[in-house]
Amino acid sequence: MLVKIVIxxxxxxxxxxxxxxxxxxxxxxxxxxxxxxxxxxxxxxSALIVVIILLAISTGLITPNPRPY
Known part of the structure; x- marks a missing residue:
């Protein structure tokens, strides 16, 4: 939740x-x-936001949406 607030x-x-x-x-x-x-x-x-999102996805803090197909 903290990652989303920072973003x-x-x-x-x-x-x-x-x-x-x-x-x-x-x-x-x-x-x-x-x-x-x-x-x-x-x-x-914007570059910092992209880095934070990539780090959060790689560490498992946030999960991306599943594939639509």
Whole structure:
């Protein structure tokens, strides 16, 4: 259950960074950070999510759906 909560938290963090990148693109960011900083965080978070899912499946913490055929 903890793995699923961590994954959902990371997905919310990805969406948050997506909106920060949108604000930076529109020029409404008060800090004037480059948009690539937020997009880079988003890509790094998605890579971390994939690694966590692969580790959780390999250790048996979560189980994938059975084959449909």
């Amino acid at each position: 959902v938290g990371l997905l919310l963090f990805m969406v948050f960074n997506l909106f920060l990148a949108m604000k930076a693109m529109l020029g409404n960011s008060p800090k004037h950070q480059p948009m690539s900083k937020y997009i880079g965080r988003r890509v790094m978070t």
